[in-house]
Amino acid sequence: MHPSDPFLIRSCFSLYLLSALLHLGELLLPNLRLRRTALGMLLLGFALQTLLLGWRWGLAGFLPVTNLFGTLFFFSWSLAAVHLYFDLRYRLPAAAPFTLPLLLLLLGAALPLDPALPSLIPALDTPLFTLHIVFSFLGYALFTMAFALGVLYLVQRRRASPRLPDLADIRRLNEEAILLGFSLFTLCMVSGSLWAYVAWGYYFSWNIKGVWSFLVWLFYAGMCHAKFIRRWQGTGYALLSIAGFGVVLFTYLGIGLLLESNHPLE
Amino acid sequence: MPLRIWNTLCSLKLAVVLASAATAVIMGGSLLMPGRPGLFGAMDRQLLGEWFSGPAAMRLGETWWVYLAAVLILGLGVNALCCFLDWLAHLRQRWRKTGEYLIHLGFVLVLAAYAWGSVSGFRGEEIKVRAGETVALPGMPGHYLRLEGFEPRVGAGGRPLDMINRLVLLQGERELRRETVRINHPLTWKGVSVLAASFGEEATGFRFLAGGAKEIDLGPGSELTLEGGGRLRVLAFHPDVVVRPDGRVVPGGPDLRNPAFALELTTDKETWRGWYLLRQGLPPRLSSAGLQLRPLEPVGRTYSLLSVNLDPGASMALAGGLLLGAGSILALFSYYAKRSRRDRPELD
Ligand code: HEM
Numbered sequence: 001m002h003p004s005d006p007f008l009i010r011s012c013f014s015l016y017l018l019s020a021l022l023h024l025g026e027l028l029l030p031n032l033r034l035r036r037t038a039l040g041m042l043l044l045g046f047a048l049q050t051l052l053l054g055w056r057w058g059l060a061g062f063l064p065v066t067n068l069f070g071t072l073f074f075f076s077w078s079l080a081a082v083h084l085y086f087d088l089r090y091r092l093p094a095a096a097p098f099t100l101p102l103l104l105l106l107l108g109a110a111l112p113l114d115p116a117l118p119s120l121i122p123a124l125d126t127p128l129f130t131l132h133i134v135f136s137f138l139g140y141a142l143f144t145m146a147f148a149l150g151v152l153y154l155v156q157r158r159r160a161s162p163r164l165p166d167l168a169d170i171r172r173l174n175e176e177a178i179l180l181g182f183s184l185f186t187l188c189m190v191s192g193s194l195w196a197y198v199a200w201g202y203y204f205s206w207n208i209k210g211v212w213s214f215l216v217w218l219f220y221a222g223m224c225h226a227k228f229i230r231r232w233q234g235t236g237y238a239l240l241s242i243a244g245f246g247v248v249l250f251t252y253l254g255i256g257l258l259l260e261s262n263h264p265l266e
Numbered sequence: 267m268p269l270r271i272w273n274t275l276c277s278l279k280l281a282v283v284l285a286s287a288a289t290a291v292i293m294g295g296s297l298l299m300p301g302r303p304g305l306f307g308a309m310d311r312q313l314l315g316e317w318f319s320g321p322a323a324m325r326l327g328e329t330w331w332v333y334l335a336a337v338l339i340l341g342l343g344v345n346a347l348c349c350f351l352d353w354l355a356h357l358r359q360r361w362r363k364t365g366e367y368l369i370h371l372g373f374v375l376v377l378a379a380y381a382w383g384s385v386s387g388f389r390g391e392e393i394k395v396r397a398g399e400t401v402a403l404p405g406m407p408g409h410y411l412r413l414e415g416f417e418p419r420v421g422a423g424g425r426p427l428d429m430i431n432r433l434v435l436l437q438g439e440r441e442l443r444r445e446t447v448r449i450n451h452p453l454t455w456k457g458v459s460v461l462a463a464s465f466g467e468e469a470t471g472f473r474f475l476a477g478g479a480k481e482i483d484l485g486p487g488s489e490l491t492l493e494g495g496g497r498l499r500v501l502a503f504h505p506d507v508v509v510r511p512d513g514r515v516v517p518g519g520p521d522l523r524n525p526a527f528a529l530e531l532t533t534d535k536e537t538w539r540g541w542y543l544l545r546q547g548l549p550p551r552l553s554s555a556g557l558q559l560r561p562l563e564p565v566g567r568t569y570s571l572l573s574v575n576l577d578p579g580a581s582m583a584l585a586g587g588l589l590l591g592a593g594s595i596l597a598l599f600s601y602y603a604k605r606s607r608r609d610r611p612e613l614d
Contacts, residue, residue, distance in 0.1 A: 125449070187594050190590050190594075199450055201459040201577075202577065206310055222281075229278070
């Protein structure tokens with residue numbers, strides 16, 4: 001048995017998939033048992049993924065997020081953690097149809113990639129790297145949650161369904177996701193800047209990934225304020241959450257796929 | 267009137283406008299960056315101020331957005347500072363927002379530090395230093411770096427793993443700092459950072475197969491007694507020389523291209539001096555003296571390449587970064603306590 005065993009990773013994916021399908025089913029045919037099973041599957045998938053992550057971390061001796069498989073695996077784990085946090089704290093299964101497909105996309109995209117543990121290149125051998133990565137993906141996961149809540153807000157505004165949470169509640173949760181995400185992303189920027197300083201002698205690099213990470217930070221800093229302006233509350237805020245997720249996706253994936261950058265994780 | 271100006275400077279709406287405008291400008295402009303690596307890549311190799319007045323000024327058509335973004339972000343900095351001061355003035359009623367306002371102060375400090383470091387100091391001065399040498403620190407008169415020991419670590423397949431530099435920073439004779447500099451561990455002192463950038467090997471001589479199948483290493487100062495009674499001394503070794511049209515031999519670059527020895531042969535009757543260009547074979551005078559040499563491989567020593575930066579704003583930026591971090595953690599944990607109080611500004 002090895003934590004990179006494709007069977008274990010696929011089992012994790014299958015549990016999430018099952019949970020997503022059950023959540024969808026529960027949305028169409030409300031049923032408490034269905035809902036509990038869906039949550040149970042999600043918890044089981046998350047427990048398995050946490051185990052695999054910890055196991056991989058222990059075997060490698062460092063958080064293995066130095067290649068695309070590693071980051072997709074960790075991003076999907078962070079998203080599952082954030083979704084569970086909101087779901088368990090606020091009873092929010094209605095967000096699942098929006099967060100779980102994204103989780104499945106992230107983990108699904110990792111499935112065809114090589115899960116073997118990479119060796120650590122010396123430049124990444126610092127705790128600042130671990131902090132930078134952990135905060136960045138937790139931040140991204142909260143921005144993804146905000147995206148899901150933004151979509152949920154727009155759906156609820158059109159449908160006014162009694163089975164979905166109140167608009168005011170969705171708005172409040174969205175603001176919470178943005179503030180928590182922004183705080184964690186600030187920690188990601190601070191640890192990244194410290195790392196850049198010890199690695200390069202300067203704390204901000206004008207490489208495209210660095211610039212876009214600053215943009216993500218600035219965008220969500222703007223959102224932390226926009227919620228105080230009445231005109232931007234509600235629909236405007238939901239749309240901003242959706243647009244912000246586009247910026248996140250471009251920074252995380254788009255730059256690596258479309259452009260060239262000298263960021264150490266490219 | 268002054269109150270109106272102050273209120274505008276403290277305005278949250280202005281913050282949203284500036285942040286959105288800066289985001290939009292950088293978003294659009296940054297897409298030009300990957301296509302012009304020469305122009306935008308230089309932003310990391312020199313101070314932003316130098317880049318603004320040098321390469322960027324010559325290609326304003328492609329770089330105007332960076333100037334505009336700088337103005338917008340500086341405006342945001344002033345705006346955030348005013349908000350912070352305004353909060354400070356109402357601390358009694360608004361102390362619960364300490365985390366949030368530490369974030370604002372941290373941002374202002376980092377921005378001011380970045381602006382400071384963009385107009386003074388220097389970036390990426392490379393120095394080549396060998397173990398045992400003391401070299402002058404660029405841009406810091408009277409300061410020196412002594413490399414007490416250097417050990418490159420190379421992994422399987424020749425992959426460079428680390429560069430262990432035992433460095434001492436000196437002011438005149440006085441020791442200021444002693445540090446083992448390696449990847450991710452620079453020597454820092456008052457805004458100066460010295461980093462292990464790279465290392466290389468330089469040829470200091472050559473290994474030969476001499477008569478009797480004996481291997482010998484020759485380098486500056488080596489001496490050899492010839493069977494015929496003469497004495498050969500190596501005056502100098504150059505990894506590369508250039509032969510001028512008039513026959514004069516002059517040293518070339520540091521890379522091993524056309525290696526040559528300046529030699530001196532002393533016999534009872536005469537002293538001969540001349541060049542031995544390895545690619546051309548032994549000069550006839552040396553062969554006739556009974557010398558047999560077949561070049562095998564260069565012998566050399568490693569040197570360390572250090573990169574030196576000076577950023578006078580570095581400590582201020584660190585203070586700002588720590589405030590940003592502390593503010594974020596505080597804002598994160600105090601969020602739930604405050605949520606129930608609903609004390610938030612609400613603007614039309
Ligand atoms: C990039 C710069 C900035 C960052 C990173 C930043 C960050 C933040 C954060 C994280 C919050 C907390 C939001 C919340 O309570 O949910 C906040 C609130 C606030 N910010 Fe900023 N901000 C910045 C610039 C500004 C500027 C320029 C102003 C000037 C008007 C400003 C004024 C405020 C105000 C008034 C609040 C509300 C505080 C309260 O709830 O009483 N911010 N900011």
